[in-house]
Amino acid sequence: MALLLGFLLLLLELCRNTLSLGSRSSTEGTEVSELELPATNYETKDSYKAGPIGGLFQIVHIFLRVVQPNDFPEDIVRKILQKKFDLSTDYEKIIYYEIGVIICAVLGLLFVILMPLVGFCFGLCRCCNKCGGEMHQRQKKNGPFLRKCFAVSLLVISIFISIGIIYGFVANHHLRAQIEKTRKLADSNFRDLRTLLNGAPAEISYILSQYTTTKEKAFSDLDNVKSLLGGGIHEQLRPKVIPALDDIKAMAEAIKETKEALLNVNNTLKELKKSSAQLNTSLSDVKRDLEQSLNDPMCSAPPVATTCNNIRTSLSQLDDNTNMDQLPSLDKPIDKINDILQTNLSSLVQQGYKSFNDIPEMVKNQTTDIISDVKSTLNSIGSDIESIGEQIPIQDQLSNFMGYINDTETYIHRNLPTLEEYDSYRWLGGLVVCCLLTLIVIFYYLGLLCGTCGYDRNATPTRRGCVSNTGGIFLMVGAGVSFLICWILMTIVVLTFVVGANVEKLLCEPYQNRKLFQVLDTPYLLNENWKHYLSGMVFNKPDINLTFEQVYSDCKENKGIYGTLKLENSYNISEHLNIQEHAGNISNDFQNMKVNIDNIVLLDEAGRKNLMDFSFSGIDAINYNIYLAELSKAPTKANLLSFADDLEVKANHLPHGSLKQSLKNNAQTIRTIHRSEVIPLEQSMSSVYQSIKELQQKSSGLGMKVTNTLSSLDSAQDFLTTRISSVIVEESQKYGNTIVGYFERYLQWVKISITEKIAACKPVATALDSAVDVFLCSYIIDPMNLFWFGIGKATVFLLPALIFAVKLAKYYRRMDSEDVYEDMENGNIGFHRHHSTQTV
Secondary structure, X not given: OHHHHHHHHHHHHHHHHHHOOOOOOOOOOOOOOOOOOOOOOOOOOOOOOOXXXXXXXXXXXXXXXXXXXXXXXXXXXXXXXXXXOOHHHHHHHHHHHHHXXXXXXXXXXXXXXXXXXXXXXXXXXXXXXXXXXXXXXXXXXXXXXXXXXXXXXXXHHHHHHHHHHHHHHHHHHHHHXXXXXXXXXXXXXXXXXXXXHHHHHHHHHXXXXXXXXXXXXXXXXXXXXXXXXXXXXXXXXXXXXXXXXXXXXXXXXXXXXXXXXXXXXXXXXXXXXXXXXXXXHHHHHXXXXXXXXXXXXHHHOHHHHHHHHHHHXXXXXXXXXXXXXXXXXXXXXXXXXXXXXXXXXHHHHXXXXXXXXXXXXXXXXXXXXXXXXXXXXXXXXXXXXXHHHHHOOHHHHHHHHHHHHHHHHHHHHHHHHHHXXXXXXXXXXXXXXXXXXXXXXXXXXXXXXXXXXXOOOOOOHHHOOHHHHXXXXXXXHHHHHHHHHHHHHHHHXXXXXXXXXXXXXXXXXXXXXXXXXXXXXXXXXXXXXXXXXXXXXXXXXXXXXXXXXXXXXXXXXXXXXXXXXXXXHOOOHHHHOOHHHHXXXXXXXXXXXXXXXXXXXXXXXXXXXXXXXXXXXXXXXXXXXXXXXXXXXXXXXXXXXXXXXXXXHHHHOOOOOHXXXXXXXXXXXXXXXXXXXXXXXXXXXXXXHHHHHHHHHHHOOHHHHHHXXXXXXXXXXXXXXXXXXXXXXXXXXXXXXXXXXXXXXXXXXHHHHHHHHOOXXXXXXXXXXXXXXXXXXXXXXXXXXXXXXXXXXXXXXXXXXXXXXXXXXXXXXXXXXXXXXXXXXXXXXXXXEEOOOOOO
């Protein structure tokens, strides 16, 4: 209990030092996205595991719960702490609670008192040749069975005694080993406490220093107002504006492409007209030559006349099939397009793009003064935070507590050698106790071994061998030593049992289930004028609900000292760290931000007139079907190759002469015309046909396209005129909230860190656990309880062991006399044969 209260006072000292930080203003700013205090690593583990021996400790705990099943006597402890306990009136409660311990202690004391008396009487009795002291053994029919039963029983009991002795040895060694670890345990706890105290100022400095990081991030965003605010406005307007400008740009490109297509078609048509006229001339010349050839006299002869008439009839196929001259010229539409292109629509569109894309730069230029004011505000907040860091003398406030720790550590180190010295005496005494028990059980084992191995069933009691007789002597020596020392062992067992059981049940167990804290938290317990003792000590306000259990639980969870001790009742961080006040100063600066970008013109009147002129240029009114119909015709009425081949076949049927040769020459000429004039003309006509087809598609619905483009432009311009103000306000608020958000998050992080994380008091709870749960209960009480449990078990079993040892010794020792039986006709007659007297 003294250790527990000592560590609670240590916690209170830390509380007082922390409270001295109050009544000072705290201003901080926010950090960027993620802020985290540096992790603090402590040496001492927050839990203790006994290892394999823990199973033996659990057996002892179960035994104690059986012996002492009553709940923790909270009322009695409260009365003791209030100094209202009266033994004359409350003794019944004590007896009721301690009844199991009292019964065991009384039985142990009876054992201590009776065993020496019984041993003395037993020795006197045997000296008088009574109580088995006479060296004579009567022969019985069940003698062998009794000998075996006694031997087995003694062996089993000796095994149980051996187990108890092993418990004793293990507990004795474990206690010594744990005491040797005490210095390391204490040092690690003191180092952790120093880490806690030294880390608190460093943590506060780290938190305050993070304002610089937050401010740098905010300054970076302020310097990037062009891309963040201006870019945000630009992106909000972009989906509406850019498509309209893209349509106008596409229309400007369409005008240029239309001009190029018209020029290409017009020039190609001129070439086609020339080519068509040349083809017509060539065909006329061939046709005239053929007519002259057909005037040959040979065509008058009947066989040839038919062929000549057929050829003369087919000459009409050599005429030109197209009439290119009827196709109108495209010079007028081209002239109109040229007039339209006098206005550079592409340049006007680029001006619209530039005007729209200059929004971020305009925002930057118009917010220069506001950005400067915001930076000044942030710098002033930073100056306040730096002054706060200088106003917190945490190191000076914690120096007294550090001195208290140093004094405590010095005291422990000065007295720890004494503890280790006394423990060595205790260890030696425990070793002697275990060795005495070991000596007794060794006598029993040797007696069983020698007696069993040396026993001869054919030998009479007076003729038993030396080995068997030695076994019987060992058994009697073991019994005699048991009488001599068992009462001393039981005295040690009773004393350690009473102390260990009560410490386990009154301190260790209620500490682990926190009932001890609940008792200490009883109103008006430690101070009759204070409802809550801890809050009275910390704040001098005993009405605040601050309990030992809550403080211990919070420290176990590694919560900060501020929230654990409810220091807001003395120093309200929320009032000193007013997030809304600091954020409001920054927000006020952003509310004064004025951005004017109403003078954006996507396309001027010249550009609009240019589009309208293009829609009325008549491109879509051209009769493209006339061109397509004419260009889809073949250049000639007949296929010249087929005509030439047919002409040559007919010529071959004519007799040799000038007519035949002339017709063949004309056939060859026709082939040449087809190859050199018709084929190129067909290709040109096909190309122009495709160009006109494309031009027709592009010009189709030209007026509607221009109308839609202008409508989209008007919609975008109207959107800029009517909505740009709301977009600017929305983006400005978003931008301002981003900057303010940095500081709000930083200030919120500062608040959470101070209230929940700074000076996390887990080392205090760990130190308390180390003193009570680990050092006192696990290092000392558990091994001590296991020691008395094992030694007590062995000592109790000494009583039946010595009874069976004395009984069994009769069957192993060499007797002075024996019963002799002689078989008679009608029965057995026995008589007593006496030898030299031996009495042991």
